[in-house]
Amino acid sequence: MSSQPVREAALKLVKGLEQLPLERIKHIVSLKESQIERYSPVAGLGSSKNDGKAKPSLEDIKDIISRTSGPLGMQKDALKKIQAALPQEQFTVDGIQEQIRSLQALLSNKNKNYYDVGDKLYKPAGNPIYYQRLLDEIEGKKKETFLTALRTVLFGK
């Protein structure tokens, strides 16, 4: 069991991790979930693995399998196995504080704001709606029609 200061720091880290945005598309593994699961025991919260989380439905599984194949040389469930294996880690207060600082930097968009690339790259001259269209599609705004899809296939944008 971890000492009191470590536990407090880890609790803060877990709170920060909970602020990470939800994924717009379901992937095999999720940064947010895996990290919460990793630090929860350190924070004394116990594993949140089974409480209230329903098993993935058949649709979920089909969706994942049809969109992504296993990485090179790995069985399909290998990633999950690696995820499940809890490493024995020793955490220090300093180490966790550092993690919190990095997490805050990510959450506050520090690098995106500092290295601002402006509309030159966000609305690229060759295809100004490229990113917006991509985002609309994954957020499920249903703006795509058969004709716009055909246009992309034929003309590339």
Added chain:
Amino acid sequence: MLKVVSKPLYRSARLTHGSSLINSWGQGRSFASKEREVDKKLESPEEQAKNSKLTSKPIDLSNNAPVKAKGKRSLLSESKYESKSYQLPKWKEALGEVVIRGFGLDMDKIRAGPIAGSFYYAQCKEQGLQFENEELSKTAKFFYEDLKLPRTFSQWFQITILHEWILFVRMRAMPFKYGKNYQQKLVDRTFADIELRLFEEMNVNSGRIADQYLKDFNSQLRGAVFAYDEGFYTDDATLAAAIWRNLFGGRKNVDLVHLEAMVKYVRAQLYVLSKMSDREFALGKFRFVPPNEVVVKLTHAQETAMKEEAIKRYEAIDADPNLLPSDKSNLSYKN
């Protein structure tokens, strides 16, 4: 004529540690004194990753697929046209110029091959290139030692496509038909090279197995480009998650400091690219900023001065009556 340009590095938008360039730009100092204080505190991605106090190691340290090349390929190819020392005979060069002028060939389109397919591909390839029992290059050390990534072929592929994606982002901002062509040439070359590497270096003997690998790499490329695009456009946290899934293989005991360092690395490269004009980029003037260097934001005055200088330089080149047809370009040097 079509030879790859190897001019000095594009240094305008980046400063190395302890560089005195900040002070030499007198006019910009008062404009952004607050920003300068932020700049001084900046760490390079490599420093940041090295200073992390978290000691966790990747779970599986055994490397089951080392890159043990029986015969090493040269960086690009054995073709004499891709070697640095080769000079076209004068008569061939003259004939080429006549053909280009006579048929009015579009050099910007032709240049995609040698620049994106050869020069930029070599840039992406050498970032994470490593062989077992051989010393790592400086950038490779950052990826394999500081970030603790496994030394495998597919890890090399992930590092390569991350860098290719960075270039894709800039290519999209070129006029559509040229940008698309640059992207196409880069991807074509990647897969042509991987196929040869599989046979010659990874000792794959069966064409069917190589094809399977290539298909797998193709879907990894599509997935990675999509995920990075989403992260680039939305926020740092999404980009970090995309990097974690692809570059770090989604391993659980990842160090968030490493992730932040990688986000900084990527955003800094994109920042440098955003300050380059189409012409400079298309002529192959971009080099990746090494991870041990810091990219410092340009002040408004610096940026204007840099642009003016570039415009002056390219105006002079375009106005030169002796400019060879093969050196002509219609791409903008003003953006």
